[in-house]
Amino acid sequence: MAQSLLTLAAIDDVTGLVNVVIDTPRHSRCKYKLDPATGHFRLGKLLPLGAVFPYPFGFVPATLGEDGDPLDLLVIVDEPLFAGCVAPVRLLGVMQGEQRQKGESWVRNDRLIGAIETPFNHPVAESLDDLGQECRREIEHFFVSYNQFEGREFRWVGTGNAQEARSLIERGSAEK
Amino acid sequence: MKTKSANQKAICEMSPIDPETDAVQVIVETPRNSRNKFRFDEETGLFELGSVLPAGSAFPYDFGFVPGTQAEDGDPIDVLLLMDASAFPGCRVRSRLIGVIEAEQTEDDETERNDRLVAVAEDSHDYRELKSLKDLSPNLLKELEHFFVSYNELKGKTFKLIGHRGPKQAYKLLRQATKSKHKRNGRK
Numbered sequence: 001m002a003q004s005l006l007t008l009a010a011i012d013d014v015t016g017l018v019n020v021v022i023d024t025p026r027h028s029r030c031k032y033k034l035d036p037a038t039g040h041f042r043l044g045k046l047l048p049l050g051a052v053f054p055y056p057f058g059f060v061p062a063t064l065g066e067d068g069d070p071l072d073l074l075v076i077v078d079e080p081l082f083a084g085c086v087a088p089v090r091l092l093g094v095m096q097g098e099q100r101q102k103g104e105s106w107v108r109n110d111r112l113i114g115a116i117e118t119p120f121n122h123p124v125a126e127s128l129d130d131l132g133q134e135c136r137r138e139i140e141h142f143f144v145s146y147n148q149f150e151g152r153e154f155r156w157v158g159t160g161n162a163q164e165a166r167s168l169i170e171r172g173s174a175e176k
Numbered sequence: 177m178k179t180k181s182a183n184q185k186a187i188c189e190m191s192p193i194d195p196e197t198d199a200v201q202v203i204v205e206t207p208r209n210s211r212n213k214f215r216f217d218e219e220t221g222l223f224e225l226g227s228v229l230p231a232g233s234a235f236p237y238d239f240g241f242v243p244g245t246q247a248e249d250g251d252p253i254d255v256l257l258l259m260d261a262s263a264f265p266g267c268r269v270r271s272r273l274i275g276v277i278e279a280e281q282t283e284d285d286e287t288e289r290n291d292r293l294v295a296v297a298e299d300s301h302d303y304r305e306l307k308s309l310k311d312l313s314p315n316l317l318k319e320l321e322h323f324f325v326s327y328n329e330l331k332g333k334t335f336k337l338i339g340h341r342g343p344k345q346a347y348k349l350l351r352q353a354t355k356s357k358h359k360r361n362g363r364k
Contacts, residue, residue: 027234049316050323052209054231135231138330142232145326149319 006039008061008086010169017088017117018169020073022058025080032083034059041083048149054142056081063172066108071172073112074139076124076131089114093128094165095139099147099154109154111143112165128159187266188218190243192354199270199298200350202255204240208262216241216266223265230330236323238263245353246360248289249281253353256320258306259297271295273346275309277320278338281328290335292324293346308342 008019023032023041029052033044047053056077059070075087092113098106113131115123125131140156147154160168187203194201205214205223211234215226229235238259241252256277263269273295281290296303306312321337328335 048322049236049319050233051326052232052234138231141230141326141330145232145322145329149322149326 005034005061005084005086006036010060010062010173012088015088015117017090018060018073018112018114020058020075020087020089020114021061022056022075022081022085022087023083024053024057025082026054026056026077027052027080029053031057034084047146051142051146051149054139056085056087058087060112060169060172062176063169064175065110065172070176071110071112071168073114076113076115076135088117090117090123090126091162091165091169092123092125092131093162094160094168095128095136095156096158096160097143097154097156099152101152110168112168113139114165127161187216187243188221190268192242192244192350194270197270197298200242200273200295202240202257202269202271202295202297203243204238204257204263204267204269205265206235206239207264208236208238209234210262211235213239214265227331229327233323233327236320238269240269242293242350242353244357245350246357247291247349247353252357253293253350254290255293255295257295257297258303259300260302270298272298273343273350274306274311275340275342276346276349277309277317277340279324280336280338281333282336283333291349293349309340310342 005021008021010018012019021034023034029047031044031047032041035042056075058073058075060073061070063071065071073089075089081087092115095111095113097110098108100106113128115125117123128136144154190201192201203216205216211229213226213229214223217224238257240255240257242255243252245253247253257269257271273293275294277292277294279290280287294309296306317340324335
């Protein structure tokens, strides 16, 4: 199973949707991560007590972000999904952030945002704006808050629409 | 006079200490891992939805209060209850106190003391040996603090940890809060 995840394309040929590989299910306090060297899912860490992933979190295969890992993507969906699940995702946009360790310089760490789309499930939103301010504020707070606990600074610097999110994936695929 | 069910009435009239076992009686309001914060309304005798925590937050342990007490903020004294599995709103859990997390909460420029007692369920397996907050790993205390700071922050409140103390101070606070409650009832 895990081997095929490593060779998966970023975009599905037939549907044009993004193939998102879920690392961490919604409501999980454990953060899992696919180890590309071995193809195993590893437990990366536990979030601090009282913190859980607000939505399923994963990555876009065959891409490389500025932080050296594949591009991250948060899937807006009510269900938890599971680690290793490939989810068909419509891009809503990108929340642009950067982080730094104490004494080091800022590194870009954007989070793509998407929604599930299947022949039976219309995406719950079409853009970041559709999600509403409260939802976005809570997502922002989640990332700032747990990074802060781990001694990293995280700040949001802007947002991009679905088109910009798409270009990031295309650029990320080229880098790879 | 609103009518209350026998169970709800019982909660309002309970004493902080169980006369049969001398254990501290904790009434759970919000179970562990819940994103909903529930609270007991003494006026109506109902458990109600107090608020919904921000996405990505959930209660790290069961949270509730000791009946028959009144803390500085006017509400019954808050308790964070350590046990192996979660209970449910309204459940009475016989417990012992292991300490207190001392904190201040500020909202609209008003600062008030909002300490949280920390208790262990008498029947707990995992926490059986725990006698004092000082026995908990320092990291766990930091995580608990971060939880309260983080979810209050998004509500526009600041939560500042002052310190933490052991069981002696916790029982002292409980006695004070019991006296405050008696005084208030005496005035009625």
